[in-house]
Amino acid sequence: MSNPIILSKKVCEEAEKEEFPIDFSIYKSAGRIPTEAILWAGKFNTQICFFGRDLGKDEVEQGQPLIGAAGMLLRKEFHKALYSQEIMTKDDIQSICKRALLTNTVPYKPPGNKAYSHKVKERFRPFIEQLLLVHWQGNQIVTLGTEAFKWFSPYCEAGKIEEFWKLHNRYEAKLTVNLKAMDLQGKHYKRKVHLLPLPHPSPLNKQYYAKFPQMLHKRLNEFEF
Template sequence: MTDIETLIDQISQEAQREPFPIDVPVYEAAHKNPNDAILYAGNLKSQICFFGRDLGRDEVHEGQPLIGAAGTLVRKGFYRSINKQEAPNKEALQTICDRALLTNTVPYKPPGNKAYSKEVKERFRPFIEQLLIIHWKGTEIITLGTEAFKWFTPYCSKIEINSFWEQSDRYSSKLPLILKATDSLGEKYERKINLLPLPHPSPLNTQYYAKFPQMLQKRLIEF
């Protein structure tokens, strides 16, 4: 078992330790075990990470983050940035996993379309920290939506992160911070990363949905 497989197994053990809200019918329809973590897709050696809120129905069925309607918009934009053309099909979009890491604040699907509570996010935080600091080698994290961005609040002062979020240019600026993690043996790790927030690319986000592809392209020019 590889180190990352061990981490995924530890998450699944934690999920079984104490009940929390999981959209069980969606997992059953997909013939998946609700306790099995869908932690990430992509390349752990990539420079860039797309960080979302949590899994949706399509993500459970496909077994990887950011592959539903919103995730497909991200994948199409990233493909376009890399290849200077539109992706010809769904299979071509999958190639972006060679160049990025895709993950979420919690590696499970909540019931309905509601975000997980702070308590659930904190319960799984140590595992996401380990993924981002110990296993992933990149430094640039594009957060998708408020929930994803605010997940990083513990790694800098609350005043600093709230001040950044209130800036009119938050979707074109970077926020550097020191991300920290502790492994299962108690060894501590830390690394400087940059947050590059974007709005959530959901059709329900009427303020930004039409603008999102252009906003994403501006972010990706930096890579």
Template sequence: MPNITQLLSDIQQEAESVSFPIDEPVYLAAGLKPTQPILYAGNLNSQLCFFARDLGKDEVHASQPLIGAAGKLVRSGLYRAITQEAPTKTTDLQVVLDRVLLTNTVPYKPPGNKAYSQAVKKRFRPFIERLLVLHWQGDKLITLGNEAFNWFTPYSEKGVLQEFFQRSDRYSNSIEVTVTAKDSTENLHKKSVTLMPLPHPSPLNQKYYSQFPQLLQERLTGIL
């Protein structure tokens, strides 16, 4: 398996080459260098990956994705699916990281709560591709929200993912795409992954917030 430490180093080198929007005060408050990537949490050998938009304040302070309000909903659902028990306020949800990989479209926190521009996503895309294709050993991927799902548009024929996302059963059905990545010697690698979209579990997403736990359990059935 390629060296994940080298991938992290390459990301930081890219981040330091040309400036882009980073929520520096949050990093400094957490005692972190703003260009230090927070790429993933969990097990690279896991079958399942959760793919979200970008980091929040809680994620920076914990140095791992999906650990804020939305992340706790995801982790609680994972805990329930793995143990068949409901977590309590004192439950250590970190145990779910043995069974899943958590990552984002960009391994940095944007200022405020605004999504990164397409230009920034494009700039860091090759590194996320390397994570998913060369390092992660699984092939089932739950996207959280529109931005995360749309990140995979380049890996399907034009209009295919958009058409799928307009279906009423998009949160219960799945679609395959072939993600590509170049290694350090510019060799191209391909990997087929199954996308299983879910709405973003944010309290601001009033239409789906209350439905999210049930939708998540349905997605996890038969995977973990």
């Protein structure tokens, strides 16, 4: 199996080939190289993956996905579901990394709070595909927000993602897609994965922020994680 560290280096090499929007000031203040990918946190031999949009300020500073305000709510509720107790220590904050993989559509922080363009997402798609299929061994992906869910459009029938997104119960239903990837040696991979969409747990998401804990717990109860 390919080394995920090598995959991260390949992402960095791709980022250095051609400029694209990066929030340079945040990387500079964090003392990080802007083109250095923050590709994942967690373990690959897990059943569940939490899939977000892109990095925020806190993610850049701490060097891992989903550890800002939204990520902390996710981590808090995951820990509570797993151990029936509140997060108390730094180890508790990282407990999610023992039982899940955390990643995003693009392993960089865009300027401001704007999503990356379709062009940028497609540029880094092959690397995310490899992460999910060549390295991660699970098949349950909890997508966080619209952008994260719609990233999976190429892996099902045309229009299926949009059709699903219009369902009134989309945050309770699940969609099976056929994920495909090719590794760095040219070997092809494919696997069915189940998408379990949830709203993005940002404090700015007034409609769902307070409901997110209950919605996450319901999702986790759908399978033995």
